[in-house]
Amino acid sequence: MKNVLISSFDMEVGGVERSLISLLNNFNYKDHQVDLMLYSHTGDFMNLLPNTPSLLNESKKYKTFRMSIGQIFMKGNIPIGLIRIFSKFKASFHKSNESGYKQMQYMWKYSLPFLPKLEKEYDVAISYLWPHYFIAEKVKAKTKIAWIHTDFSTVNTDIKMDIEMWNKFNYIIAVSEACKESFIKKYPILKRKVRVVENITSPEIVRTLANQQIENPMKNDNRFKIITVARLSHAKGIDNAVRALKLLKSKGYNDIAWYVVGYGGDETIIKHLITKYELEDSFILLGKKTNPFPFMIEADIYVQPSRYEGKAVTVGEAQILSKPVLITNYPTAASQVRNGFDGYICELSVEGIAQGIERLFLDNGLRNKLIMNCSNTNYGNSRELEKLYEIIELI
Template identity: 65%
Template sequence: MKNVLIASFDMEVGGVERSLISMLENFDYQNYKVDLMLYRHQGDFMNLITKKVTLLKEISQYSTFRKSITELFREKQFAIGLSRMISKFNADLLGRIKSIDEPGYYQMQLMWEYALPFLPKLKTEYDVAISYLWPHYFVAEKVQAKKKIAWIHTDFSTVETDIQMDLKMWRKFNYIIAVSEACKTSFLKKYEDLEDRVIVVENITSPEFIKEMANEEISNLIIQDDRFKIVTVARLSHAKGIDNAVKALKILKEKGYKNIAWYVVGYGGEERMIRELITDSNLNDSFILLGKKNNPYPYIKQADLYVQPSRYEGKAVTVSEAQILTKPVMITNYTTAKSQLKDGIDGYITELSVEGIADGIEKLYQDSILRNKLVSNCEKSNYQNISELNKLYKVI
């Protein structure tokens, strides 16, 4: 029996975390003993971790990465706190010089690089160590393993990082797993030297679990709303494009589409900005932020249309989940969109812009025949893909 370590940040509500829960639920525990290292034991999904894995004790230095700098100094983590301040200063400076929309990825990269001298190594040696969420410095630098695997969930061609610093880290891994072919392609545009070690393993989905969870009772707010309901499940972040969704709904209202309500399940750093945008656009009664929900599936179930207005994605877990719940789905034409669904068959791809989102919704609102076609094809499709894990076992 091989000893496997899987490492990730925490179990806050999110698509990556849901895909990790599904993978752990369906792992082969007859042949593998699995330890799970979470940098911080926090999040609403903690109670969903299968008892078949061994959850390692939290290490205080690693729990710092999801805490504020103020908290770090209060906890006397002075060296890591100082490294965080320097990384923020340098990332903000680069962001201004290069006019980067989202310097957060570069900041996170610097944060780990600067903090490495102050982070302890794991004492246990493993046959295989898997880093499930970027940046992968912990497994790359602080874990002893005969084989190392890193996972990529995002479109790396759209995010700003220090490529040489990244390559140094990536080369510590025997394999890099992308969640879609398009995700792999976009990654190799940036890191072409790594082609020989990148493979594709799609996010594990469990249709039975999703359908069962969708039957949970929820508040009457969305159920009693008899308007045409759009639903989005996403973090309130730049990547997910919720600000563009607000602007698109404003366009539709100005065109006379008064019978549309847009519900967003999720939370994140841009919430205040998005709420201000909703108020400024006079959309408080029709663009509704529902906040964090442990179980988003009953809300998706209520949708007349599921929309993912993202600026970029690796492969959005929520889109597949909406298809499993047989909803008409619309996504923006982000780089990896065509690997997400079959355009015009089991989903609809619209232009990645505010106007594109508005036009796509207008078309699907008016065209019930197209919506029914998308639903029918979702009903006929099999989204069960536990067999994807065989690719991982083969690599192990």
């Protein structure tokens, strides 16, 4: 029996966390003893974790990565608090929409001397969420595996620091072929390490949860309903979604309502845009929801307005529920849907999103075609885990 460690940040509501739950629910525990290390035992998904993996005790030092600077100082972690301030200052010299990536890198890199090692030695250690410094530097394992969920060609990171960290791993797992290719484009020196294991989805669980009875304002809304489930962040493009709905309204499409399930750092910006464009009655933020599927099931179409993705878990879940899906043409889009068959890809712009919605709104035949093809497609892929087991068995 192989000893396996899997690490991640916490179990807040998100696509990566949902994919981790699916992976843990489908894992082969007969041949693997699994420990789970969460830096913070927080989040609405904590109660969805299966009992089979052993949840390791929370570490006060690692929990700081989910705290504000003020909280870190209040807890007495002075060195880590000072490092956080320095990291924020250093990252501020690299102005971009995603400077938070560099800040996170610096936080981890410079905090390493103050973070404890894990004493137990493993056959396999899996870091499920970037940055992967914990597994890279603080865990002993015969084989180390890092997971990538995003399109790294689009994010602003310190490449030299990245490569030093990635070189601590034997394998790097991408969640799609397109995600793999974009990673290799940025880090060609790491090509031999990269493999693909898609996010595990369970159609049975998605459909069961979709039928859960909850309070749902979408039920009594007779307008054409759009749903998006995503973090309120620059990457997910919710700001562009607001602008696209404004454009549709200006063209006379007043019978459309756009609902968003999710939360995140851009909430204030998005609320300001909603007010600015007078869309309070038609662009509706539903907030954080542990179970987004009853909202998905009520929608006429699902829209993913992202600027970039690795492979969006929520798009696959919408397809399981036979929803017509519209996604922007981010670099990995073609690995997410078969354009015109089980989804529709639009130009990555405000105008492109508006045009895509207009097309699906007007073309009932296209919507029905997408619904039928999704209904006839099996999106279950638990056999993807066999690729991971093959790597583990090489030890």
